[in-house]
Amino acid sequence: MSTYVSTRGRDPVGLADAVLNGMPLDGGLYVPTRRPTVGWPPPEGATPEWAAPLLIPGLEPEVIGRAARAACDFPFPLVELDDRRFVLELFHGPTQAFKDVGARFMANVVSRLVSESGATVTILVATSGDTGGAVASAFFGRPGIRVVALFPLDGVSERQRLQMTTLGANVDAVGVRGTFDDCQGLVKTCFADGELRRKHGLTSANSINVARLLPQAIYYLDAARRFDRPVHFVVPSGNLGNLCAGLFAAKSGMPHAGFTAAFNRNHGVADFLRGEPFVPRSSLRTVSNAMDVGDPSNLERVRWLYDDHADAIRADVRGDWVSDTETERTITDVYRRTGYVLDPHTAVAYASASRHDLGATPVVVLATAHPGKFPDVVERAIRAPVKIPPAIREARERNESMSVITPKLEELKRLLNRSSS
Numbered sequence: 001m002s003t004y005v006s007t008r009g010r011d012p013v014g015l016a017d018a019v020l021n022g023m024p025l026d027g028g029l030y031v032p033t034r035r036p037t038v039g040w041p042p043p044e045g046a047t048p049e050w051a052a053p054l055l056i057p058g059l060e061p062e063v064i065g066r067a068a069r070a071a072c073d074f075p076f077p078l079v080e081l082d083d084r085r086f087v088l089e090l091f092h093g094p095t096q097a098f099k100d101v102g103a104r105f106m107a108n109v110v111s112r113l114v115s116e117s118g119a120t121v122t123i124l125v126a127t128s129g130d131t132g133g134a135v136a137s138a139f140f141g142r143p144g145i146r147v148v149a150l151f152p153l154d155g156v157s158e159r160q161r162l163q164m165t166t167l168g169a170n171v172d173a174v175g176v177r178g179t180f181d182d183c184q185g186l187v188k189t190c191f192a193d194g195e196l197r198r199k200h201g202l203t204s205a206n207s208i209n210v211a212r213l214l215p216q217a218i219y220y221l222d223a224a225r226r227f228d229r230p231v232h233f234v235v236p237s238g239n240l241g242n243l244c245a246g247l248f249a250a251k252s253g254m255p256h257a258g259f260t261a262a263f264n265r266n267h268g269v270a271d272f273l274r275g276e277p278f279v280p281r282s283s284l285r286t287v288s289n290a291m292d293v294g295d296p297s298n299l300e301r302v303r304w305l306y307d308d309h310a311d312a313i314r315a316d317v318r319g320d321w322v323s324d325t326e327t328e329r330t331i332t333d334v335y336r337r338t339g340y341v342l343d344p345h346t347a348v349a350y351a352s353a354s355r356h357d358l359g360a361t362p363v364v365v366l367a368t369a370h371p372g373k374f375p376d377v378v379e380r381a382i383r384a385p386v387k388i389p390p391a392i393r394e395a396r397e398r399n400e401s402m403s404v405i406t407p408k409l410e411e412l413k414r415l416l417n418r419s420s421s
């Protein structure tokens with residue numbers, strides 16, 4: 001059954017192909033063929049993931065429901081910081097970032113597909129920060145699946161690296177002597193090589209994958225139903241996967257009072273949302289490094305959701321951006337005023353929310369990572385030690401293992417040919 005299609009209208013496929021191919025051949029991105037609708041309000045007593053089978057078509061609803069339940073088995077607490085301004089903590093999963101939700105859902109679905117087909121797959125992922133850890137943790141120990149995570153050797157924090165290098169088993173952590181763009185370039189070359197792709201069953205696991213993107217709608221729906229009126233969501237944004245999931249929720253029937261997409265110095269999309277044409281740029285390094293994206297892939301899906309009407313997008317989504325200086329000052333101010341510690345990504349969103357007076361409308365800022373993942377920036381801002389989550393402390397006590405390569409296809413091919421340790 002063709003439940004997914006390219007944003008450019010071609011290449012209809014079922015969920016298995018959409019997940020295992022990652023991208024359609026016409027250069028677009030997969031989206032559901034029919035726009036999902038969920039009933040509102042949710043049924044009395046519904047669990048947070050009640051809408052997952054409606055949002056993610058293509059497998060039996062029980063299978064999707066089970067995968068969603070397993071992906072969302074940690075809480076999404078809502079903390080009120082100021083009058084009517086809330087933080088939705090999405091970082092209580094195994095790698096302390098919201099990416100755990102999508103990565104774990106995808107791992108459940110891929111496991112199911114692999115066990116049905118008897119095939120084996122290799123998840124090849126390039127990461128500049130949190131993606132590698134979330135994907136490695138989600139796929140760790142799953143039969144028939146190998147993870148190869150490429151990261152710039154000098155471009156990730158110690159904590160981010162440990163989340164990839166201390167697992168072992170079916171997870172190969174690969175430090176690349178180069179930049180994130182070099183890692184991404186290697187991955188793209190591999191995916192363009194049909195023979196290599198078939199030989200290793202290569203599959204991507206970044207937010208262009210529908211199985212990572214769509215389940216993120218769950219926590220928007222779950223947050224919205226906790227209020228007696230529509231809320232405004234403020235989303236710290238990079239590749240726009242998170243924002244896009246919120247807009248899917250909105251388009252599927254969730255009441256809302258608009259969205260803010262908050263960016264760091266990589267603000268091409270903020271400029272677009274303020275009325276300019278979108279111009280892709282190269283990415284700049286900031287203190288909110290998981291948002292350092294100059295040419296976000298998921299803008300394609302946002303445009304599709306609004307039939308490419310820029311003014312309709314701008315009516316629902318306010319665009320804003322925040323400098324590193326203001327990001328750090330926001331962490332300091334909020335800590336002094338309330339004792340609450342923001343991570344640098346959440347601080348970008350919080351700073352933007354503070355600029356925008358919405359009267360009686362509740363404002364929900366999505367908190368995308370635990371502050372303990374970014375101790376350098378956070379401790380400088382609050383002038384106090386930041387609490388380190390136990391999982392990170394434990395990772396420091398385990399042995400690290402990784403391969404190191406230079407950004408050459410031949411070296412990566414050799415590594416892929418080696419069987420998993």
Ligand SMILES: *Cc1c(COP(=O)(O)O)cnc(C)c1O
Nearest residue numbers: 130238239240241242290368369
């Ligand atoms: C990935 C990430 C983001 C950006 O999310 P997108 O879906 O790429 O827009 C924001 N904050 C943190 C902590 C992240 O890891």
